[in-house]
Amino acid sequence: MFELKPLSPGAVPAALEKAVRYRLLNEPEQAESICQDVLAVEPDNQEALVILVLALTDRFGGPRPASEQAARELLPRLHGEYAREYYAGIVAERAGIAWLRSDRPRAGAAAYDYFRRAMAHFEAAEAVRPPDNDDARLRWNSCARMITSDPDVAPYDGAADGADAGD
Numbered sequence: 001m002f003e004l005k006p007l008s009p010g011a012v013p014a015a016l017e018k019a020v021r022y023r024l025l026n027e028p029e030q031a032e033s034i035c036q037d038v039l040a041v042e043p044d045n046q047e048a049l050v051i052l053v054l055a056l057t058d059r060f061g062g063p064r065p066a067s068e069q070a071a072r073e074l075l076p077r078l079h080g081e082y083a084r085e086y087y088a089g090i091v092a093e094r095a096g097i098a099w100l101r102s103d104r105p106r107a108g109a110a111a112y113d114y115f116r117r118a119m120a121h122f123e124a125a126e127a128v129r130p131p132d133n134d135d136a137r138l139r140w141n142s143c144a145r146m147i148t149s150d151p152d153v154a155p156y157d158g159a160a161d162g163a164d165a166g167d
Contacts, residue, residue, distance in 0.1 A: 007037040012045065019051045028058035028066075049077055053087050061098035068095050082128045086136055089121030093143055100146070100153065108152030115143040115153065 007015060015034050022030040035052035038045050053074050059066035071091045078084050096114030099107045118139070125136040147153050 007041050009041055012038050016047050023055055028055040031055040046079055049074055057091055057094035060094050061101050082125050085121045085125035089118045089139055092118035109156035112153045112155055115147050119143045
């Protein structure tokens with residue numbers, strides 16, 4: 001239907017600055033589009049991949065939610081175990097936050113599961129982190145605080161459904 005216009009390779013740095021700006025302006029779809037244009041000319045551009053993962057996660061709880069799977073599919077393209085684990089943690093944490101903010105049944109239990117998953121990724125990232133980089137610790141602490149500060153964020157036990165453990 002439309003043939004997209006390619007980005008000039010020399011325009012990549014300015015385009016990435018715009019993508020960051022659009023995320024800060026709460027316009028993640030614009031940031032996504034820019035990152036897709038960058039990745040069309042530089043498929044391995046790590047900054048574009050990270051911004052795209054973050055822009056997708058910005059939309060998890062929005063009116064036009066992005067797919068968690070789409071964000072996770074980008075993770076293997078990131079260089080290094082630290083980046084892959086750290087951003088896998090971000091994806092899980094933001095999915096947990098989206099659940100927590102939703103009105104869906106068992107949202108607290110789903111959020112708990114996502115936060116625990118995020119914490120495991122952050123622990124794996126911490127084990128291979130660069131010197132003096134405590135970002136994974138900060139995110140782990142954030143997840144721990146979300147779990148401990150909200151009584152609804154707890155493992156699902158089936159009691160609310162009247163489920164019988166003997167079934």
